[in-house]
Amino acid sequence: MTQIFTPAADTWLRLFMVGGLALSSGGLVGLIGFAHSAYETSTDVRPHQPVPFSHKHHAGELGIDCRYCHTGAETSPQAGLPPTATCMTCHSQIWTNATMLAPIRKSLADDKPIIWTRVAKLPDYVFFRHDIHIAKGVGCETCHGRIDAMPLTYRAKAFTMEFCLDCHRDPVPHLRPKDHIADMTWQAGTDASASGEKITAHEGIRFGQLTHCYVCHR
Template sequence: MAQLFPRTADMWLRLALLLLSLGLVGVFVAFVVLSRSSYVTDQGWTIHQPVPFSHEHHAGALQIDCRYCHSNVENSPVAGLPPTHTCMSCHSQIWTGADMLEPVRQSLVQGEPLRWNRVSKLPDYVFFHHGVHVNAGVGCAECHGRVDRMPLMQKAEPFTMSWCLDCHQDPAPRLRPREAVTDMNWEYKGDRRELGEALMRRFHIGDGNLTHCYTCHR
């Protein structure tokens, strides 16, 4: 009886199946790598703003407290963005003719707020409350990085679900006294975990389940 397939047919079939399997694994790995890359998370990217505001100058050189501009951060879900009159409380006296501040002056004259572009944002299905975190002792730098060293604001962390869970599963090493939350230069010379655990007991942090789905998805 005539042979329908050549002797090498089985080898080619096995090779094709092997290449198909490797291809599927490669696609999965590429998807995982891409989903965690800065291309998706925007980590480290600079977002265009209507005015090139420098945190390095204001928070770093001038030592302006974060709460001067982000006035809602201690009691609101959102930190808040400064209204124009906050900017003009200084710039009506200094740099009054600077070209880069023309949008600020126009905002004041026209009574229209500046349209700042959000750098760190979460999906609509995620519940986050700035006040809860600030009053628990989570420093601004833990999430936003050393903004006092950023000429232009960048997204310092990926803000992925796994990144948030890392902290919720073990918050102690990331906590500091409430009075040091906005202090970019704060350092603790003792055992940071011991300090954090003491703060957790003092403010009853973690009495509930910080990793329960309802904590962030409501």
């Protein structure tokens, strides 16, 4: 009787199975790693801007409140970007001839807004309201990181579905008193849970409903 398979066939079959499993596992790990990489999530990327605006200088060193420039943060779905007139409230008096501020002066003279490159941007299929998060006690630093320490603005947090759901599942640790909303150095302290629970009760935050699909996708 003729033998179809060689004695080594079983060994080769085992090697192919092990190799295929290793390749599949490695591919899956690589895919997950890529999905969480800075390249895919756009974290730590400093896009070119018409003016090299420094949050470190303005918010950190000068102590300018976030809401002075982002006037819609508490009242509208988008925080908004400051009009040129806001910049010129200071720069009509200081650094009036600075070369780097030439686009600001031209914007005012031509009555045309500066086209900034957005850093904190969500996909169009995500429904998000900035004002609601601020009203419920989510601080600027929670989503934007220590922006007061950024010479050039970048995305500090990966705005992934996982990032949002982690907070929506358990918002208590992420909430703070409203007088500390824009305070980048605020720490919850030892009574973080008690403080957060008090805020959720006061604001009527409905546990369990924040993870429903329609909350973010409408």
